[in-house]
Amino acid sequence: MNTNPDETVLARWLEDELEGAELAAFEQTISGRADLHAQQTVVRAMRKDLAELIPAVEEPAYPDFFNSRVGKSIREQAARPAASRAGRRSWENWWMPATAVAGMAAAFWLGTKTTDRAELAGSPPPARPVVAQPGIYTPERGVDAEWFSSDDAGATVIVLKGLDAIPDNMDFSQTVGLQTGEQGTAGMATTTEGGVRQ
């Protein structure tokens, strides 16, 4: 038969957390256990020594300097994020979506033109890259737009190079007002401008 007391209750008893009937009942169950009573005596003595010998409060060295450095760090951080956050938001909210949408619109427009010329020539267009002019179609330097189109494959692929990855948590609804219906491609350009104005 297992005569060991419940560990949870034992733990509470050792911490002097049992009271009233619960305490009486538990002490009855361990009445013959001198080892547990001895353990409780040791635990009480250790708790007392820990409280008395280990410092609960200890001033850090150079306490005034400690405070002033905390204050200085807080003031520096308060100034720094304001500038960097403003800059980052400006980039995220304006240039990234604007660059992406302008690049895509330009590539789409170029694709339309190329297809028209190919049809006029009476021969199917080969798949070839067209390099968009970043100075004209993308407001951000170093961004190149290429598109690949093939009627045979029935596919058009637009590749934008040089853009930073768009963060997953970016809320486009705050920067781009979607338009629907007949506005089509013209709507995209208008949408971009409207979004940028926000």
Next chain:
Amino acid sequence: MGSVGPVVLDEDVTDPADDARLVALAQGGDMRSYDALVTRHRGRIFAMIRNMIHQEAEAWDLAQEVFIKAWQALPRFEAKARFSTWLYRIAHNVVYDWARKKRIEGVGEFNDEVFERDRIDPGSMTTPDTGEAPDAAMARGELREKIEAALGKLTPEHREVVLLKDVQGLAYKEIAKVVGTSIGTVMSRLFYARQKLQIMLKHEYESR
């Protein structure tokens, strides 16, 4: 800030009512009130961190980090807990982040090697002055050294609950909030920590 009157501090620096007034002012952007909060709590936070990691210079830096993070999070502090308990929680996170970083940097595993590179000098100025006779004081100093050595051999989780309970005097519920676990787990950690301490300090307590 207008609704909060001038702060006349109680002599008891741990009085939660004074903390609440200072916190309200600091949440309104009053740096002087926050400075007062730092002054009131830096001793406990520094001692707790130092008792955890046993490295004074690192403890100084980490205690700084606690108060800087606390300021940043202050607008979100809702006074559901005591300000001091909230600070202990931040200190817990700062110490464990530091230990993880040390592990990544290859200083050691996330165990006592990270926490135990230096030992507290038992004769340092922080040793309580009990006004005892030299022999008794020496005996207490030796006992303190042995207790600290035993604490240092516990896992950080076990050491933390012992320090929060017996040294800092927190209630079980508060300890659970600080370490982010249940009261049952706190009790369990305390139980096993005490068993280990009892074995390590057997010679000190057997003769009593």
